Amino acid sequence: MMLKYIGNRILQIAILLVIYVAIVFFLLHAMPGGIKTLLISNPKLTPQAQEAIIRAFGLNQPLWLQFVDYMKNVFTLNLGISFSYYPTPVWNIIAERLPRTVLLFTVATLIAFFVGFASGKSLAWNRGKTTEYVSTVVGIITYTIFTPLLIFVVIWFFGSFLGIFPLNQFLNPDLWIHTRLNAQIIFLYILMTMVIIGAVMLASYTIALRFSHKVITRRMIFYLSSIISVIFSIFFWWVSPVGIYAADILWHMVLPVMTVTIISYAGTMLVMRDSMLETIKEDFITTARAKGLPDKVVRDKHAARTAMLPVVTNFVLSLGFVVSGGVITETLFSWPGMGMTLLDSTLAKDYPLAAGALIFTGIFVLIAHLVVDIVYAFLDPRIRY
Amino acid sequence: MKPILELRNLKMYYDTQAGQVKAADDVSFVLNEGESIGLVGESGCGKTSVSMSIMKLLPENGRIISGNIFFDGKDIVNFSDEEMNKIRWAGIAMIFQAAMNSLNPVYRVGDQIVEAITAHEPNVTFEEARQRVANLYKLVGLDPERMDNYPHEYSGGMKQRAIIAMSLACNPKLIIADEPTTALDVIVQDTILRELEKVQKKLNMSMIYISHDIAVIAEVASRIAIMYAGKIVEMSDSVVIFKRPAHPYAIGLMSSFPSIRGEKKELVTIPGEPPNLLNAPDHCRFAPRCPFATDECWKQTPSYSEIESNHFVACFHPQNLKKLVNMNA
Incomplete structure (x- = not known):
């Protein structure tokens, strides 16, 4: 059932991707100026040279033929050669920059999600206290704040006034100048470490769920294995010769991650608060209380667990924001990832x-949607495919 | 017989922006071990407020102003939440008004019952608890294989049975059944009531049935308390309440539903509507609708007193039904 559903979704996503790629083509063609004028605008070119360039790029062909060529190229995984980094293929540039964006934004989005989830939960539970009003107002402010303004303040305060974090870039050139190491490799290693830790946590959770029915033992298994895997990976990086470079990258990540978290945690928090307030009114919460369950169990196991379903939906919607917000964040922090690449190019x-x-941004969002759809099926037993 | 629950002059008020709502005012009754009583009254008369006061599951704006609730000899009115959590379900369990929504949609039904058991008996292993749930399922007429289904995979009647099984999970001394069958059709209603009664007799539990349907209550409760506007107006054995209701409201209730046997009679309705419990009046709350009301009734609240053995009425003019029938004829 589940596999069939996932298969269906992948098919849908493939169709969506084709449509999206087509839209990208027309979007780029709709840009003012046009590719033709760009290529031949150099006054030093002779008419023959101009003609040759136009023919070389196939620009003398009708639009639909150009479109067919473009689609053919994209789906044979040929993305061409960048104009501004000539003659580097687009593939290489993206392979180099995608890990940077993925690392930055998965870390920030996950932190924002958990901060928002936890704070929204406790806000609803402690309804009517001063902390609720203060955090709600603060949340709305950070949610609606003009992003560049926030980034300037953050950079000024931590980078300049306190001087404890680097102002921009993703590494310290003075450190890296003595090594022949490629930062891309380090990014991939860091990502791999995160995936491994995540997998260990997921596996231990599943194992705990299957082999124990006592909440305390479950929790012990989960926390212990998580802590051990984190300590183990820190140790591994510590003894490895490249650990210091990874630390340098992480050090540069602190401010951008903090900014993205500040901007996006409030969305989750406010939705979680509302959803939780609705859930608390449900009859099964009264049942849980009547059963004599401790307050914390009623809150976490019954209320929060059920209330988190709409929050997950909101999380998906916020993924689009991650990509677009990424343009501003990456540019202002000079973080050479996908967002900055998109703007510069x-x-x-x-x-x-x-x-x-654009194509990779689209693929990222589509895959994220797929992942969330699958997660949702696990979270809500009423959804069966 | 030993009393298991005693309410003594319980006052439970809700604070609202418009003022105090006196949802339960001077409610007193005694429930013995193994006995089942019914609490009858129309919507909004305070039945559920009384049951929620016993469980101490009041909303934030509801509070017990005064009075005592003795459960098993201890006054639980001033119990903390932690102390109450030990009594909830293990001592007093509840069957809720809305069985449809009383189960958490994201957990398996069996697990939700197991949860209640392990919360109160930490030494019981998961397998033992599951075995107990399976037995309870058989007891209430459910297939134990359905334990691993989610609530949305149950029908309404099955959910109601599951809820009943859940209420029995910790062998409570008292079960409060708040409209246990309102959401069900008449046939299922009857089966479930009979099953409840059977289980109650078998396990020698005390029950409080709460309903607006006096016919439902009469089937299962040995004594009936009739509530009107936050007060118990009459309480006695079921038979007495049906044969010789004394409070004008109770008389009205009795004549407002048809009898299957006996002659056809015009159904009598009670004119008017129940008073707003917000800033409730000091006089008898039924006076505005009462055909027998006198000046006295408009001046003060009648006391709740015994007019014959085990027959309590709060009225200045308790009526004799026989006399009334003769009068009409």
Whole structure:
């Protein structure tokens, strides 16, 4: 059942991707200026040279033929060569920058989700106290604040006034100049470590769920294995010769992660608060209380667990924001990831790179939707596919 | 017989922005071990407020102003939440008004019952608890294989049975059944009531049935208390209440539903509507609708007193039904 559903969803996503890729083509063509004028705008080019360039790029062909060529290329995984980084293929640029964005935004989004979830939960539970009003107002402010303004304040305060965090970039060139190490590799290693820790946590949770029915033992198994895997990976990085470079990257990540968290935790918090307030009124909460369950069990096991369903939906919607917000965040922190690439390539009229960046952004969002759909099926037993 | 629950002049008020709502005012009754009583009254008369006061599951704006609730000899009015958690379900269990929504949709039904058992008896292993739940399922007429289903996979009647099984999970001394069958059709209603009664007799539990349907209550309760506007107006054995109701409201209730046997009679309705419990009046609360009301009734509240052995009425003019029938004829 589940596999069939996932298969269906992947098929849907493939269709959506084709449509999306097509839209990207027309979007780029709709950009003012146009690719033709860009290529031949150099007054030093002779008419023959201009003609040759136009023919080389196939721009003398009708639009639909260009479109067919483009689609053919994209789906044969040929994204072309970047104009501004000539002759680097778009693939290489994206392979280099995608891990940076994925690392930054998965960390930030996960932190924001858990901060929002936990705070929304306790806000609803402690309804009517001063802390509820204060946090709600603060949350609305950070949620609606003009992002660049917040980033400038954060950079000024922590980077300049306190001087404890680096202002921008994702690594310290003075440190890296003595090594032949590629930062891309380190990013991939860090991502891999995160995936391993995540897998260990998931596995221990599943094992705990299957082999014990006592909440305390379950919790022990889960926390112990999580802590052990974290300590083990820290130790591994500590003794490895590249640990210091990873630390440098993480150090540069602190401010951007903090900013993205501040901007996006409140969305989760407010939805969680509302959802939780609705859930508390439900009859099964009264049942749980009447059963004589401790307050914390009623809150976490019965109320929060059920209230989190709409929050997960909100989380999906916020993934789109992660990508668009990423443009501003990455640019202001000079974090050379996908968001900054998208902006730079668009401004530089680097059509192949812009197309590549947009396509990968789309793939990212579509995959995230798929993951959340699957997670949702596990969270809500009423949903069966 | 030993009393298991005693309410003594219980006053439970809700604080609202418009003022105090006197949902339960001077409610007193005694429930003995193994006995079942019915609490009858129309919607909003305070039945559920009384049951929620006994469980001490009041909303934030509801509080017990005065009075005592003795459960098993101890006054639980001033019990803390932790102390109450030991009594809830293990001592007093509840069957809720809305069985449809009383089960958490994201957990298996069996697990929710197991949860109640393990919360109160930490030494019971999961397997033992499951075995107990399976036995309870058989007791209430459910297939134990359905334990691993989710609530949305149950029908309404099955949910109600599951809720009953859940209420029995910790062998409570007292079960409060708040409209246990309102959401069900008449046939299922009857089966479930009979099953409840059977189980109650078998396990020698005390029960409080709460309903607006006096016919439902009469089937299962040995004594009936009739509530009107936050007060118990009449209480006696079921037979007495049906044969010789004394309070004008009770008489009205009795004549407002048809009898299957006996002659066809015009159903009598009680004119008017129940008073707003917000800033409830000081005089008899039924006076505005009462055909027998005199000046006295408009001045003060009648006391709740015994007019014959085990027959309590709060009225200045308790009526004799026989006399009334003769008068009409």
